[in-house]
Amino acid sequence: xxxxxxxxxxGTEPITADVIAQCPDLKAxxxxxxxxxxxxxLEAQRRGIALSFTPDGPSxxxxxxxxxxxxxxxxxxxxxxxxxxxxxxxxxxxRRISESTIGVIGVGRIGGMLINHLVNGFPNxxxxxxxxxxxxxxxxxxxxxxxxxxxxxxxSDVITLHVPLTASTQNLITRSELAMxxxxxxxxxxxxxxxxxxxxxxxxxxxGSIGGAAIDVFEEEPYAGPLCEVMNTVLxxxxxxxxQDCRASMExxxxxxxxxxxxxxxxxSPVPESEYELAAQMALL
Amino acid sequence: xxxxxxxxxxGTEPITADVIAQCPDLKAxxxxxxxxxxxxxLEAQRRGIALSFTPDGPSxxxxxxxxxxxxxxxxxxxxxxxxxxxxxxxxxxxRRISESTIGVIGVGRIGGMLINHLVNGFPNxxxxxxxxxxxxxxxxxxxxxxxxxxxxxxxSDVITLHVPLTASTQNLITRSELAMxxxxxxxxxxxxxxxxxxxxxxxxxxxGSIGGAAIDVFEEEPYAGPLCEVMNTVLxxxxxxxxQDCRASMExxxxxxxxxxxxxxxxxSPVPESEYELAAQMALL
Numbered sequence: 001x002x003x004x005x006x007x008x009x010x011g012t013e014p015i016t017a018d019v020i021a022q023c024p025d026l027k028a029x030x031x032x033x034x035x036x037x038x039x040x041x042l043e044a045q046r047r048g049i050a051l052s053f054t055p056d057g058p059s060x061x062x063x064x065x066x067x068x069x070x071x072x073x074x075x076x077x078x079x080x081x082x083x084x085x086x087x088x089x090x091x092x093x094x095r096r097i098s099e100s101t102i103g104v105i106g107v108g109r110i111g112g113m114l115i116n117h118l119v120n121g122f123p124n125x126x127x128x129x130x131x132x133x134x135x136x137x138x139x140x141x142x143x144x145x146x147x148x149x150x151x152x153x154x155x156s157d158v159i160t161l162h163v164p165l166t167a168s169t170q171n172l173i174t175r176s177e178l179a180m181x182x183x184x185x186x187x188x189x190x191x192x193x194x195x196x197x198x199x200x201x202x203x204x205x206x207x208g209s210i211g212g213a214a215i216d217v218f219e220e221e222p223y224a225g226p227l228c229e230v231m232n233t234v235l236x237x238x239x240x241x242x243x244q245d246c247r248a249s250m251e252x253x254x255x256x257x258x259x260x261x262x263x264x265x266x267x268x269s270p271v272p273e274s275e276y277e278l279a280a281q282m283a284l285l
Numbered sequence: 286x287x288x289x290x291x292x293x294x295x296g297t298e299p300i301t302a303d304v305i306a307q308c309p310d311l312k313a314x315x316x317x318x319x320x321x322x323x324x325x326x327l328e329a330q331r332r333g334i335a336l337s338f339t340p341d342g343p344s345x346x347x348x349x350x351x352x353x354x355x356x357x358x359x360x361x362x363x364x365x366x367x368x369x370x371x372x373x374x375x376x377x378x379x380r381r382i383s384e385s386t387i388g389v390i391g392v393g394r395i396g397g398m399l400i401n402h403l404v405n406g407f408p409n410x411x412x413x414x415x416x417x418x419x420x421x422x423x424x425x426x427x428x429x430x431x432x433x434x435x436x437x438x439x440x441s442d443v444i445t446l447h448v449p450l451t452a453s454t455q456n457l458i459t460r461s462e463l464a465m466x467x468x469x470x471x472x473x474x475x476x477x478x479x480x481x482x483x484x485x486x487x488x489x490x491x492x493g494s495i496g497g498a499a500i501d502v503f504e505e506e507p508y509a510g511p512l513c514e515v516m517n518t519v520l521x522x523x524x525x526x527x528x529q530d531c532r533a534s535m536e537x538x539x540x541x542x543x544x545x546x547x548x549x550x551x552x553x554s555p556v557p558e559s560e561y562e563l564a565a566q567m568a569l570l
């Protein structure tokens with residue numbers, strides 16, 4: 001579809017080396033959003049294709065959705081609605097955020113905003129946090145206890161992931177990590193499909209070995225896989241960024257980047273050199 | 286079941302004049318919770334039955350659930366989960382709390398806590414508030430804009446109810462109030478069944494004249510009525526107070542009141558005189 005075009009304003013469609021090879025006219029990719037896992041960065045760099053993104057756009061919407069999913073899991077809202085419509089009045093004894101331990105893996109823009117919602121809105125919440133090695137310590141907050149990932153798996157009532165999908169975060173959460181969780185605990189993925197191994201998650205949820213999960217992102221989207229049959233999950237359609245204000249600002253900003261490129265002006269948000277370096281390191285592994 | 290007993294630790298079971306008449310030994314009712322709509326206050330008073338309640342117990346749990354329901358409605362979490370399991374990947378463009386107007390009717394303990402969650406956790410949220418005439422002005426907060434109810438109906442993106450069920454709040458929300466709402470707006474009832482007229486709500490939701498509703502409380506519980514067939518609703522099972530910490534503290538406190546009564550000590554939380562006066566006024570109408 002993009003063959004013959006010089007600039008593409010891109011969602012999360014895969015722009016692989018193969019796609020790039022078929023688009024010899026392509027000069028710029030303006031991503032609507034923050035994730036770069038859909039673009040072959042090294043191939044784009046090799047071909048001299050300029051790349052912008054909108055790193056701030058989706059964060060507020062993803063952070064708010066995550067707060068909602070935490071309450072949903074702790075109080076079993078979606079599951080109760082489903083049960084009630086199936087004729088079962090089952091009152092669930094849940095927990096409050098304010099008396100829970102929330103484990104946040106990834107404390108960049110989104111993880112940081114989430115923590116602000118939680119600590120300001122729900123006093124006494126306990127936050128355990130862990131971040132990518134290259135970002136550790138970037139965010140300081142007296143409410144955050146920095147711990148290793150294993151402590152997060154073992155102690156959290158809800159674990160929520162806010163890391164990008166890279167070679168080092170792919171399959172970050174597999175059976176062995178899930179097995180460390182408490183039987184009452186929940187896990188949320190509003191980051192990217194592939195960070196949580198879906199087969200392992202479905203298996204451990206079917207066992208009832210953990211309390212539940214809320215999954216907004218999938219290895220293959222649209223999703224129609226086995227989690228659709230697993231009832232102790234809340235499933236949404238990659239809607240983290242899908243609020244009217246955030247989508248509008250992201251789409252307008254990506255379009256402005258395209259216009260800047262056409263005018264020969266620099267991007268306001270070029271993909272930084274560090275992202276290419278990371279991709280190069282990963283390619284070597 | 287309570288015939289022959291002197292003290293009853295009571296949930297929301299109706300303790301009507303008729304029930305009281307059949308329990309000549311009854312000397313004290315210790316309510317687990319805050320609502321008094323289930324007890325015939327004037328009959329209890331006439332018969333000299335002492336009455337305690339746990340007004341602070343459920344509030345934190347109800348306020349947190351309401352935050353979750355606001356996000357659920359604004360982002361259509363439960364509806365999206367249902368659609369996805371039915372094979373439909375439908376990404377919904379929602380709204381953020383921080384750019385929404387939340388209308389709070391009833392700013393007592395629960396409404397006040399809810400407002401604290403919202404204004405502290407989600408900066409820039411706009412709060413419109415209205416309270417019972419006898420409570421107006423009790424809570425002051427710079428983030429609250431006090432308005433009449435009609436302004437709340439017309440301007441809110443989400444309306445949430447936190448008033449007790451009394452003769453003056455029964456059927457507070459009927460077709461004519463719902464008709465004032467914007468077609469995208471939502472309404473939440475975590476207070477008591479009967480405050481929103483269920484038939485009118487089901488009808489207007491079926492029309493699509495408003496965006497949706499989250500209903501935790503019903504005129505008759507367990508609920509199995511027509512809202513179960515209305516898909517733009519989130520339905521839960523009177524679970525506002527159902528967190529482990531709040532239920533435990535409420536049940537322990539009601540039991541302590543019963544023990545105090547047995548020992549001839551005064552209640553810590555007797556139902557205040559103002560509640561009897563209100564009931565007497567209502568009986569005259």
